[in-house]
Amino acid sequence: MNIGHVADRSGLPAKTIRYYEDIKLIRPARDANGYRAFSEADLHKLTFLSRARALGFSIEDCRALLALWEDQSRASADVKQIAGEHLDEIDRKIADLKAMRDTLAGLVRDCAGDGRPDCPILTGLSKPRG
Amino acid sequence: MNIGHVADRSGLPAKTIRYYEDIKLIRPARDANGYRAFSEADLHKLTFLSRARALGFSIEDCRALLALWEDQSRASADVKQIAGEHLDEIDRKIADLKAMRDTLAGLVRDCAGDGRPDCPILTGLSKPRG
DNA sequence: ATGGGGGTTCCATCTACTGGAAGGTCAAGG
């Protein structure tokens, strides 16, 4: 399989796939003409990367997960731990964003949004330690 | 005021303040010895930047908001529009993270998390278009 | 042979900082 094909099938742009090879997440073989020759296993990994990245796992998380994936003797507990930590992190991010959202929504709500220059958004944002 | 002082008062690291000068968000005066001399207005702007960044506004959003702030004749509607767009973006991010969270939570829940190698997290992530 | 749609490499750019080296300035203490 050439890069365009695995790009379509994995959902990752070709550029990104080359980048993933560059940082050694994948090591596709090469044809005689220099083209990358992707195996089914490569495609699986790329699909995995596409989904894991979409779920917010960092590249280094993905590297660890791929290593576990390739390790026949790994324990599912190891995988569950990484995923669990990431889940906690997502929960923290959601909580942070919600707090952000509420603060901002309050400012927007209080702003007249008309032609006058007074704006609680700007004054609210410049208050120290609000 | 020297940079350390405004750093303490605005909550931004000195490094970040120098960076903000570099990208022309602020233009502090200079003392004879070359030290940056911050005015109260500079401090207000930095405090604004600190809070706006914490609320997830991009640097370019901040630049636009600062320009509006300095513009005596701006309409609050202009400010409200920027803030409103950002609010929508935050809502989208929260929704994305929640979807992520639910998918990941499902995988984590289904994983035995013991010494056996079977792990629904890994198999789940490698399924195409799941 | 030529045109188009692949593929290849390498280098630059993006966001928003952060770290570190090398050195100038200033106030206090001996």
Next chain:
DNA sequence: CCTTGACCTTCCAGTAGATGGAACCCCCAT
């Protein structure tokens, strides 16, 4: 007067995770 240490300065490099573009190669159909 000298040193110490906290502060300040500039500049250069690096981070994550790609992405854009230039310049070039390869292969197939017309």
